[in-house]
Amino acid sequence: MSLQPDAILDASGLNCPEPVMMLHNKVRDLQAGGLLQVIATDPSTRRDIPKFCVFLGHELVEQREDAGQFLYWIRKKAD
Template structure:
């Protein structure tokens, strides 16, 4: 990952359910500069459609969306969101 695409902040929303992950992402992005990146980790499956829709609606770029397995083989959701202008 290049230095320009390194996350500025990590957001751990594991164990939280809608609407908390989106609200936390929105608050985190408000504190950042245009082009900064937030890395989000979630366990709520609804984030797989909530975060992409949020990005489109608010003008942010969804750079990465993936499902991963944690150390207990539980599904997690991982996102990189670049703040729009």
């Protein structure tokens, strides 16, 4: 399944809490129902990004790990 994001956030090389702080700002700019892909290298995002989605009501559509990168697809909740 190919997930075509409306926006991409590359947080590679950043450590907690920066990826989630950047994610918060990026999601704000996305239209309701928009799909955001996040690319991160910090393993703590495996815990932090799912919690972020649950807390704010966004849908974590998919997450993968590929060659040291953590990939997330997040659908912004409807307003």
